[in-house]
Amino acid sequence: MAAAAGRSAPLAVRMRPGSLDEVLGQGHLLGSGSPLRRLVEGSGAASVLLYGPPGTGKTTLASLVSQATGRRFEALSALTAGVKEVRAVVDTARRRLANGERTVLFIDEIHRFSKTQQDALLAAVENRIVLLVGATTENPSFSVVAPLLSRSLVLQLRSLTEADVRAVLLRAAADPRGLAGEYTVTDAALDHIVRIAGGDARRALTALEAAAESSLDGTVDADLVAASVDKAAVRYDRAGDQHYDVISAFIKSMRGSDVDAAVHYLARMLSAGEDPRFIARRLMIHASEDVGMADPTALQTAVAAAQVVQLVGLPEARLALTQATVHIATAPKSGAIVAAIDAAQRDVGFGKAGPVPPHLRDGHYPGAAALGNAQGYRYPHDHPDGVLAQQYPPDELVGADYYRPTDHGYEREVGARVTKLRRIVRGTR
Numbered sequence: 377m378a379a380a381a382g383r384s385a386p387l388a389v390r391m392r393p394g395s396l397d398e399v400l401g402q403g404h405l406l407g408s409g410s411p412l413r414r415l416v417e418g419s420g421a422a423s424v425l426l427y428g429p430p431g432t433g434k435t436t437l438a439s440l441v442s443q444a445t446g447r448r449f450e451a452l453s454a455l456t457a458g459v460k461e462v463r464a465v466v467d468t469a470r471r472r473l474a475n476g477e478r479t480v481l482f483i484d485e486i487h488r489f490s491k492t493q494q495d496a497l498l499a500a501v502e503n504r505i506v507l508l509v510g511a512t513t514e515n516p517s518f519s520v521v522a523p524l525l526s527r528s529l530v531l532q533l534r535s536l537t538e539a540d541v542r543a544v545l546l547r548a549a550a551d552p553r554g555l556a557g558e559y560t561v562t563d564a565a566l567d568h569i570v571r572i573a574g575g576d577a578r579r580a581l582t583a584l585e586a587a588a589e590s591s592l593d594g595t596v597d598a599d600l601v602a603a604s605v606d607k608a609a610v611r612y613d614r615a616g617d618q619h620y621d622v623i624s625a626f627i628k629s630m631r632g633s634d635v636d637a638a639v640h641y642l643a644r645m646l647s648a649g650e651d652p653r654f655i656a657r658r659l660m661i662h663a664s665e666d667v668g669m670a671d672p673t674a675l676q677t678a679v680a681a682a683q684v685v686q687l688v689g690l691p692e693a694r695l696a697l698t699q700a701t702v703h704i705a706t707a708p709k710s711g712a713i714v715a716a717i718d719a720a721q722r723d724v725g726f727g728k729a730g731p732v733p734p735h736l737r738d739g740h741y742p743g744a745a746a747l748g749n750a751q752g753y754r755y756p757h758d759h760p761d762g763v764l765a766q767q768y769p770p771d772e773l774v775g776a777d778y779y780r781p782t783d784h785g786y787e788r789e790v791g792a793r794v795t796k797l798r799r800i801v802r803g804t805r
Contacts, residue, residue: 387585388578390553391544392436399433399440400543400577401536411529415509416440423501423508425486425516425525428533431576434511438482441509447478450506454488459496466500479506486510487519494521501527518620535575542570544577545584559588564598572605626701627658631666635705642701646694656682659700667704668713670785677703708785716779723773730770765803775802 393399396406396416405412411422416437426434442449450465469479481500483489500506501524508528512519516530536544548554549561565587573580586604587596626641645655656678663678677700684696723729739750754766767774777798781791798804 386582387548387554388581391548391551391581392439393433396440398547399436401540402433402437402533405531405533412437412531415507421504421507423506423510423528425508425510425512425520425528425530426533427512427514427516427530429535429575430513431573431578431580432533432535433577434533435484438484438509438511441480442482447480447507448472449480449482451482451484454483454485454493457483457493459493462493462496466497466505469500469506473505480509481506482509482511484511485513487512487514487516491521494524498523498527536573536577537575538570541573541575541577541580542566545569545580548581548584555584555588559591559594559596561596562598565596565601568598568601569605572601623654623658627662630662630701630705631709633705633709635702638701638705639698642698646690646697652685652690652693652697653682655697656685656700659697659704663700663704664713666709666711667707668710668787669790670708670710670712670782670787671703672786674700674704674707708787710782710784710787712779712781712787720778723776728770728772730772732770733767735766736768761800763797763800765801768801 396413399406406416407413412424415422415424426437428434438451441447442451448469450469452461452465465479465481469481472479481497486494497506497508501508510516510520510528516525516528520528545561545566549559550557555561561584569580569583569587572583583601583605584596587601590600590604622641622644626638626645629635629637629641642655646652659678660675660682663675667674681693681696681700685693688696734748735751735753737744737747737749739745739753744750754764756762756764756766769776779794781787781794783791
């Protein structure tokens, strides 16, 4: 509990809200009669999964639930607890329930529980032997088994706004549980901490505490904060929804030709420790998917960047990844490659895969000629133009146009050439 935390405890622990009135930034979940408010006030009966970024109040809310009247509170960390510990808590809760006493089971970082560990909770949650409060920084849709997910309310906590973080800092500077007014914190220092906190109250309080401990004259200014804290928080988790959200934004920024946004998301991934090979793979894919023949050199640049990642590695490879990102983002765009292969595969899926024309079949084996294979094939290089009239697709696909060039970039020239080639090959000129 915040009230019980001594002066030796970290500032973030000492300043943990002791009531709902002190909780900031989660008003959308704490309205009158809301499931979370009922749970905190001791009348809620539904298990919940609290999902949100670090420092938004998940542990705080669990602590407040522990104060609800008539309930025993058990806490497990997915980092240290196994199936044995889970079953022991459930057995104890079952005995308490027989005596009319309810148990709240808080599991921190529940996304780190294995499927077996999560399955061990199912019966207890379904039969309300325990009221589960799970905290996770990852989207439960990706990290919690479906049966447990369907038996719980998923409540998403939001990152704190800059105003919320500032309010947390001001309270900590003045509150007897915090710095008790013993330090003068300048507005510039507050601004700096708010900026680097990234909506994380715990990070903000840790930065304030580190700066205060370094102060020699009781003043905390921006320079002191900068010297005490390394860098801003990066909202990213390589295994969770932030991973998918950021890579999605990266791809869509390149596709949308916003080079600055694309470089920003690249920087976020690199700063968060994303595997550069994963980034390189996405660049190669989207060089074809979003640029294609509008600028054929985009794929070459992306492949070269992947080779740099493989041969050189970080940090130097970040430059090649940036070059490929800028190339794809600024290149003319065309989805014609995707449309072409999609249309062709759709026809194949519908059964349009007739026999290969006899003159195109393999003739390099005894008896091929007797079957008519490779007979009548015309060798294009024997023609002065290197192209001549000849049927290439199966009969049922003669005249099918899969590749439809745009007029963007180099594809404008390709389009004119494709039209001319089709007329020659199909004998329609």
